[in-house]
Amino acid sequence: MRRNRALLLAMGLCLVGDPGHADEALRARARALFGPLEPPAASNVAEVALGRRLFFDTAISADGRTGCVSCHLPGQWGADGRARSPDARGRLTSRNSQTIFNAVGQPALRWVGDRDTAARQAEGSLTGSLGFASTADALPLLRQRGYEPGFRAAFPGMAEPLSTATYGRALEAFQATLVTPGRFDDWLRGDDAALGPLEQQGLQTFIDTGCAGCHRGPRLGGEAFAKFGVVKDYWTETGSTDRDTGREAVTRNPADRHVFRVQMLRNVARTAPYFHDGSVADLREAVRVMAAVQLGRTLTAAETGAITAFLESLTGSVPAGFSTPADPG
Amino acid sequence: MRRNRALLLAMGLCLVGDPGHADEALRARARALFGPLEPPAASNVAEVALGRRLFFDTAISADGRTGCVSCHLPGQWGADGRARSPDARGRLTSRNSQTIFNAVGQPALRWVGDRDTAARQAEGSLTGSLGFASTADALPLLRQRGYEPGFRAAFPGMAEPLSTATYGRALEAFQATLVTPGRFDDWLRGDDAALGPLEQQGLQTFIDTGCAGCHRGPRLGGEAFAKFGVVKDYWTETGSTDRDTGREAVTRNPADRHVFRVQMLRNVARTAPYFHDGSVADLREAVRVMAAVQLGRTLTAAETGAITAFLESLTGSVPAGFSTPADPG
Numbered sequence: 001m002r003r004n005r006a007l008l009l010a011m012g013l014c015l016v017g018d019p020g021h022a023d024e025a026l027r028a029r030a031r032a033l034f035g036p037l038e039p040p041a042a043s044n045v046a047e048v049a050l051g052r053r054l055f056f057d058t059a060i061s062a063d064g065r066t067g068c069v070s071c072h073l074p075g076q077w078g079a080d081g082r083a084r085s086p087d088a089r090g091r092l093t094s095r096n097s098q099t100i101f102n103a104v105g106q107p108a109l110r111w112v113g114d115r116d117t118a119a120r121q122a123e124g125s126l127t128g129s130l131g132f133a134s135t136a137d138a139l140p141l142l143r144q145r146g147y148e149p150g151f152r153a154a155f156p157g158m159a160e161p162l163s164t165a166t167y168g169r170a171l172e173a174f175q176a177t178l179v180t181p182g183r184f185d186d187w188l189r190g191d192d193a194a195l196g197p198l199e200q201q202g203l204q205t206f207i208d209t210g211c212a213g214c215h216r217g218p219r220l221g222g223e224a225f226a227k228f229g230v231v232k233d234y235w236t237e238t239g240s241t242d243r244d245t246g247r248e249a250v251t252r253n254p255a256d257r258h259v260f261r262v263q264m265l266r267n268v269a270r271t272a273p274y275f276h277d278g279s280v281a282d283l284r285e286a287v288r289v290m291a292a293v294q295l296g297r298t299l300t301a302a303e304t305g306a307i308t309a310f311l312e313s314l315t316g317s318v319p320a321g322f323s324t325p326a327d328p329g
Numbered sequence: 330m331r332r333n334r335a336l337l338l339a340m341g342l343c344l345v346g347d348p349g350h351a352d353e354a355l356r357a358r359a360r361a362l363f364g365p366l367e368p369p370a371a372s373n374v375a376e377v378a379l380g381r382r383l384f385f386d387t388a389i390s391a392d393g394r395t396g397c398v399s400c401h402l403p404g405q406w407g408a409d410g411r412a413r414s415p416d417a418r419g420r421l422t423s424r425n426s427q428t429i430f431n432a433v434g435q436p437a438l439r440w441v442g443d444r445d446t447a448a449r450q451a452e453g454s455l456t457g458s459l460g461f462a463s464t465a466d467a468l469p470l471l472r473q474r475g476y477e478p479g480f481r482a483a484f485p486g487m488a489e490p491l492s493t494a495t496y497g498r499a500l501e502a503f504q505a506t507l508v509t510p511g512r513f514d515d516w517l518r519g520d521d522a523a524l525g526p527l528e529q530q531g532l533q534t535f536i537d538t539g540c541a542g543c544h545r546g547p548r549l550g551g552e553a554f555a556k557f558g559v560v561k562d563y564w565t566e567t568g569s570t571d572r573d574t575g576r577e578a579v580t581r582n583p584a585d586r587h588v589f590r591v592q593m594l595r596n597v598a599r600t601a602p603y604f605h606d607g608s609v610a611d612l613r614e615a616v617r618v619m620a621a622v623q624l625g626r627t628l629t630a631a632e633t634g635a636i637t638a639f640l641e642s643l644t645g646s647v648p649a650g651f652s653t654p655a656d657p658g
Contacts, residue, residue, distance in 0.1 A: 033556060035584050208625040210539055213559045217584040224553050227362060230542045255364050255546040295624070296537040 023192060026204055033207065036185035037102065037218045037266065037316075040177045047154040048321075050147075051174025054167065056324050060141050061088040062131030068122070068171065071097040071129060074323045077270040078103075078178065083278025088131030095244070096278040101319070102266045104176040106222040111276045112247040113225060113261050118175050119168030126164065135164040142167070180267060180316025187313075195313055202310025205303050210295045219264035220314065227259050228276070231296035234258065237289045238279040246276070269312040284308050352521060355533055362536065365514040366431065366547045366595065366645075369506045376483040377650075379476075380503025383496065385653050389470050390417040391460030397451070397500065400426040400458060403652045406599040407432075407507065412607025417460030424573070425607040430648070431595045433505040435551040440605045441576040442554060442590050447504050448497030455493065464493040471496070509596060509645025516642075524642055531639025534632050539624045548593035549643065556588050557605070560625035563587065566618045567608040575605070598641040613637050 054060065058067035066088035071080045078099035084092040095111045103109065104118045115121040126135045139162065142151075148162055154170055155161040186194035195203070206212060215221040225247060228234045235243055247256040260276055273279070274286040287307050291297040299307070383389070387396035395417035400409045407428035413421040424440045432438065433447045444450040455464045468491065471480075477491055483499055484490040515523035524532070535541060544550040554576060557563045564572055576585040589605055602608070603615040616636050620626040628636070 029561070032562075032586060033559065208560055210542075210559065210624040210626075213539075213542060213555060213623055216556055216559075223584070224555075226542060226553075227545055230362065230539065230545075231537055232358075233361075255552070257361060294542055295539040297539075 023200065026200060027188065027190075029207060030203060031188055033212045033216050034184075034188070034220055035218045036188045037179060037181040039181065040179045043173050043176060044154065046150070047170050047173040048177055050150040050154040051170035051172070052321060053150065054147075054171055055174055057145070059145060060130065060138055062133075063088040063090070066130060068125065069324070072100045074318055077101060077267050077318060078322070079271040081272065083273050085129070087129040093129060095276045096273065098263070099267060099271045100175050101178045101180050101316070101322075102219055102264060103222075104172060104178075106219070106261075106264070108225075108261060111260050112250050114247075114250045117168075118172035119165070121168075122171035123164050123168040126167070138164065138167070174321075178319045178322055180319060182266075182316035183313050196309075198306055198309045199313045200310075202306035202308065202313075205306045206310055209291060209297055209299070209303070209307070211290070211307070214262045214294070215265055219266050221262045222264035224262045225256075225259050226262050226294070227257075229258055229293045232293050234275070234289070234293050237293050238275060238277075240275070240277050240279045242277055244276055265311055266314050267316060269308075269315050283311060287311070352529065355529060356517065356519075358536060359532060360517055362541045362545050363513075363517070363549055364547045365517045366508060366510040368510065369508045372502050372505060373483065375479070376499050376502040377506055379479040379483040380499035380501070381650060382479065383476075383500055384503055386474070388474060389459065389467055391462075392417040392419070395459060397454065398653070401429045403647055406430060406596045406647060407651070408600040410601065412602050414458070416458040422458060424605045425602065427592070428596060428600045429504050430507045430509050430645070430651075431548050431593060432551075433501060433507075435548070435590075435593070437554075437590060440589050441579050443576075443579045446497075447501035448494070450497075451500035452493050452497040455496070467493065467496070503650075507648045507651055509648060511595075511645035512642050525638075527635055527638045528642045529639075531635035531637065531642075534635045535639055538620060538626055538628070538632070538636070540619070540636070543591045543623075544594055548595050550591045551593035553591045554585075554588050555591050555623070556586075558587055558622045561622050563604070563618070563622050566622050567604060567606075569604070569606050569608045571606060573605055594640055595643050596645060598637075598644050612640060616640070 055068045055072075058065050058070060061067060071085040071093070072078045073080050078101040080097045083096060084094070085097045087093055098110070100118075107113075107116070109115045109118060109121045115124050123135055126132050126138045130138070132138050142148075142162060151162040151166055151170075154173075155166050158166070183194040187200075206215075212220075214224055214226050217223045228246065233243075234240065243258075245257050247259040248254060250256070268274075269283055272283065272286075273281045274283070275289075280286045280289060284304050287304050288299060291299045291304075384397045384401075387394050387399060390396060400414040400422070401407045402409050407430040409426045412425060413423070414426045416422055427439070429447075436442075436445070438444045438447060438450045444453050452464060455461050455467045459467070461467050471477075471491060480491040480495055480499075483502075484495050487495070512523040516529075535544075541549075543553055543555050546552045557575065562572075563569065572587075574586050576588040577583060579585070597603075598612055601612065601615075602610045603612070604618075609615045609618060613633050616633050617628060620628045620633075
């Protein structure tokens with residue numbers, strides 16, 4: 001009887017683990033692989049204010065009703081919930097709109113890494129989603145809408161403070177404030193209760209499965225390029241009908257065919273649909289696809305569930321400054 | 330009896346597979362992931378000749394007996410077979426000497442990606458392995474050894490053709506000729522017999538295991554950075570005593586701790602020892618370590634053997650131009 005009780009106790013310990021010890025080993029590994037998301041750096045208040053105003057202004061576009069905010073919505077966690085998005089020319093963008101939260105500071109931006117800073121991304125959007133014939137075409141509209149004092153305040157001492165370059169810089173300054181730390185960061189910093197047992201188990205599975213090989217750094221991704229479809233072609237699993245060649249379109253290098261930027265996973269549970277073509281709507285299915293095509297692994301339902309629970313713990317809060325301003329001035 | 334024969338035939342087919350069909354699927358995937366190594370681009374003959382002479386000249390160093398060739402030997406496939414290498418100041422270099430074959434054209438060089446072109450790598454070696462106090466200290470020696478006509482011929486029209494910048498450019502031009510395609514490329518281009526069954530099986534295992542997630546492109550690597558030790562710390566498996574922080578030393582970003590460049594695998598079977606610290610001498614063991622620490626996989630002996638056989642098929646030929654010149658002029 002005593003022996004049975006000892007056995008039951010041992011079984012109990014096996015099931016529960018030694019939480020203190022196991023947590024610390026997992027935390028040390030997670031710190032080494034990811035590290036917490038740092039709050040935004042101090043920034044020029046006038047530049048941020050200008051960027052914020054520009055971001056939400058839907059008049060600065062070819063159709064006069066499209067703005068950055070059209071594809072990066074507060075209610076959609078800085079993305080837009082659509083597979084592809086209508087632009088100011090009434091066409092669909094070529095790839096899924098990505099969240100701008102935590103995006104500033106990545107070594108390259110957009111699905112194929114064709115813009116290297118958020119400032120250049122914003123400048124590029126003038127002739128892209130915002131539909132102007134040239135970037136300079138936006139400047140008269142900016143003047144007309146009374147932006148000159150804002151640019152002068154944000155970029156004092158410049159001979160010509162209102163330009164497409166400063167337009168980009170202001171938007172980058174604003175977006176740099178959109179950092180969303182969450183429970184995962186609390187846990188990394190030592191708060192044991194910040195992640196539940198299933199989330200911790202999911203983190204362990206995420207690492208053990210090999211996901212962290214690419215999805216690393218404080219954003220759990222965003223730092224590297226990878227071929228989408230290592231073990232098998234991605235469209236065999238996603239059902240994508242358009243076989244996007246990815247970064248090859250930028251580099252003209254056949255080795256970059258179907259290569260995309262590794263997506264960051266911060267707030268991933270709030271930014272469906274997934275992949276460059278928005279072909280997968282469900283996070284569990286996205287996890288299954290990634291394990292299958294990148295790592296050749298068939299995850300069990302329990303593994304997929306645990307990883308998904310962990311990914312849900314990466315949801316932060318929509319930054320306070322990220323809402324349509326009551327006063328657009 | 331007829332049924333038994335049919336059964337035996339079917340079993341035979343299962344064992345052998347349908348070579349034509351299976352090969353084509355594997356080939357298509359391998360082409361998508363890697364692609365053949367292209368022969369060197371046409372180059373300036375005078376620049377290449379100058380670079381070649383500089384490469385093999387062991388007099389242009391602080392101790393007068395060290396040259397590029399000292400750590401990149403013809404008999405060692407452009408590496409040197411040592412864990413770390415003595416430099417011209419009699420110290421050991423901080424990390425393992427990497428092969429220079431197929432190295433030109435990678436987006437960054439050295440273990441931590443701290444030099445972005447082979448020209449800058451060569452310039453850096455003047456004050457590094459070659460031991461000069463400053464790069465300019467090498468110039469009088471170059472003049473003294475009669476290099477001026479060679480620089481004038483290689484860089485005509487320049488006001489000052491002999492400089493550390495042109496020194497780097499000449500060495501890059503020479504190294505760009507050191508491209509070593511091999512049987513794998515023949516197979517990728519359609520020569521079925523170029524890879525044996527075990528090598529093809531190893532290629533399939535290499536892909537299915539997830540190795541190709543990082544080791545991609547025509548060099549099977551060299552294009553990205555990765556944390557060494559995703560699932561567990563690398564030193565737990567390699568026995569490394571020095572826990573090199575890797576790229577963090579360059580970027581000062583804690584997310585880059587233990588991050589190194591993904592090594593290319595061309596000629597890997599000829600460039601032991603492995604890893605940044607040369608801590609593993611055997612290719613099979615290196616394969617086992619990589620699967621364990623990067624992908625959390627315990628490979629069977631058969632899997633390790635097949636992957637190793639495939640890696641051995643990546644051995645090309647030492648380029649004809651890569652040998653100590655009989656006439657150093």
